[in-house]
Amino acid sequence: MRDFPNHMKYDIVVVGAGITGLSSAYHLKKMDSSLKILVVDKAKTFSQGNTAKSAAAFRDFFTLRENQVMAQSSINFYKHLQNDMGVDLGMKFTGYLFLFDHDTDKEWVSRYPHSRIVDEDMSDLFNLNIDKDTQDVMKIGSIKSAVIDENAGIIEPDLLSGWYYNKLLEMGVEFKFNTMVRRLVLAPMESLNYPGEPFNWQKSEIKYAETDKGIIESDFYVLCTDVWTTSLLDPVGIDSHLRPKKRQIFQITSPGIQKLINKNIFNDSGVFPFTIFPTGVYMRPYPQASSFWTSLADELNRDFSFTENPEPEPDFYTYNIKPILDNYFPASEDSRITSSWAGYYSYNTIDFMPYIFNDINIIVVSGSTGGGIMKGDSIGRIVASRYDRKKTTTLYGGKKIVNTYNGKYRKTKIEDMVL
Ligand SMILES: Cc1cc2nc3c(=O)[nH]c(=O)nc-3n(C[C@H](O)[C@H](O)[C@H](O)COP(=O)(O)OP(=O)(O)OC[C@H]3O[C@@H](n4cnc5c(N)ncnc54)[C@H](O)[C@@H]3O)c2cc1C
Structure with missing residues (x-):
């Protein structure tokens, strides 16, 4: 040696x-x-x-004070680098938009310092009403409430x-x-x-x-x-x-997404909010390629195995993510996957x-x-x-x-x- x-x-x-x-x-x-x-x-x-x-997104929407404080302080530091020191980190405060198929309690939202219940009309962006047949089969519901965390957005990790x-x-x-x-x-x-x-x-x-x-x-x-x-x-x-949990990202685009990606009705970030649908499917805007990165933190039925180079599974997108987007997000119609990859969360369970x-x-x-x-x-x-x-x-x-x-x-x- x-x-x-x-x-x-x-x-x-x-x-x-x-x-x-x-x-x-x-x-x-x-x-x-x-x-x-x-x-x-x-x-x-x-x-x-x-x-x-x-997915290189950030938020301070955490239930634990320690997590909130760790995220807030880091976000503020990155913001300071970008705004005061002129370091381009690709940081954009798009907001995190949570769509729920249940009502939201005002008291619950007040625990998250930069969040509020949404009262803007979102019917141009999302399909808020799910038809009865779909509700019966998929057990997903119409959107009943939404919350936006404004101290949240996207950053470029490189x-x-x-x-x-x-x-x-x-x-x-x-x-x-x-x-x-x-x-x-x-x-x-x-x-x-x-x-x-x-x-x-x-x-x-x-x-x-x-x-x-x-x-x-x-x-x-x-x-x-x-x-x-x-x-x-x-x-x-x-x-x-x-414990390692595999996580996958699929980059998708469509004519509808290309039209919407730079629209944000909640602020002037010029980028669509990071959006989380009922069931946990999320969309992270990737405006550089007029696309979204979509993913889902699946728990049950996702084993804890580990391989050095995990591969994304197209079927996971087709059967777990796409049906949710098809129902709630009309702009994703005719979308295609342009890139995909997989990594691991290092989970403290x-x-x-x-x-x-x-x-x-x-x-x-x-x-x-x-x-x-x-x-x-x-x-x-x-x-x-x-x-x-x-x-x-x-x-x-x-x-x-x-x-x-x-x-x-x-x-x-x-x-x-x-x-
Ligand atoms: C799909 C996905 C989406 C995610 N989305 C987000 C998000 O939106 N926001 C967020 O904050 N976090 C997100 N995360 C989590 C985030 O990526 C990790 O928490 C973070 O990158 C961990 O950073 P790290 O430096 O600890 O690990 P890593 O970036 O994995 O770095 C570990 C390094 O250790 C090196 N290494 C390992 N073993 C050895 C060895 N024996 N000898 C030498 N070198 C070694 C590796 O090469 C690697 O470079 C996501 C993760 C995944 C997989």
Whole structure:
């Protein structure tokens, strides 16, 4: 096994150069510029994992205060970069439009700070009345109410990641791409050089990372490896607290979509709102190609298996997504799929809030549950604060979050708004 040329020991190695790895490295280095930080990724450049496969939408419509605060602070930070610092992140506040086939309780909506019940006429955009035969067969109903979250929209993950990446290069953080961490090697902190170490009575920690390009030594490791985290942590006996769920996106367009894509009756963003239909089918506007990205977070009947390169399933679109669009969204008539892909949510199946926890000389980021981009900046700040042994993190804008809420032994409620 060959060591890296000019073998160097780092203060921190961040494994994973997706949005959470980049943001973590950025906030660690910002906190202490003397730290020697290396970011390693098996891909050829940054953000090629699930960050690239996401719907890249953001919202602060979460039931849990911690999720709301993490998303709001990140959204405000990204907005600050774009509006005050002139960094183009492709961020557009299209709003998130929830269409319900039941009435909505005003009290319930008032819990979401930037949301309101819709009173605009939407009959030009959607088919609000579902015929009785369809209701009987599909058990879907007419639209009875709608809610819009105005602090929500779309962002370009490559532009956002690119901003962190360039900042990290300027700050002197090193990157090793095309470098696969195969194993984290546990060893006693004080070795007696006995075969079979570490023994249970020895204090142990991760001594080095074994990669396909050689050994990397560091005092501390931050794992931002999303659904791949389990393969690194299982061998050392640390629970990663995540389950992979396949998620697919289908890019569709039609003459009707091309006419509507730049129409927004709720604001002047110039882009159709991100729309969620009853049953959970959603449409994310992709105005660059006059298209929507459609998807559905299917739960039952979607197994937790994992493959390195998941494929989208055309039948999933045809039988699960298209019938919903056909019924509620006339503009999708004659639509065709122009592109499709699949990735994974790293699911925290207990309360649907990210895990950010310390164990020995590691911090693990896992279970981002479909929200790692919209909470990405806050996640990085929490990692830095945890490394600094702080109990609370001050997020962008000054709101505070108690670090144990994201840790292992937390007592939160359950997040209901998972899409
Ligand atoms: C279809 C879909 C839609 C989504 N929609 C949204 C959305 O609208 N909004 C939102 O906020 N989030 C969304 N998400 C979730 C979001 O994509 C993730 O939460 C986020 O990208 C996680 O970022 P990350 O940096 O932790 O992981 P990743 O971007 O997956 O990065 C992990 C990195 O670790 C590297 N890596 C893994 N193992 C190793 C190893 N052993 N050695 C070296 N490198 C390794 C990988 O190559 C990868 O680059 C969606 C996800 C999917 C799949």
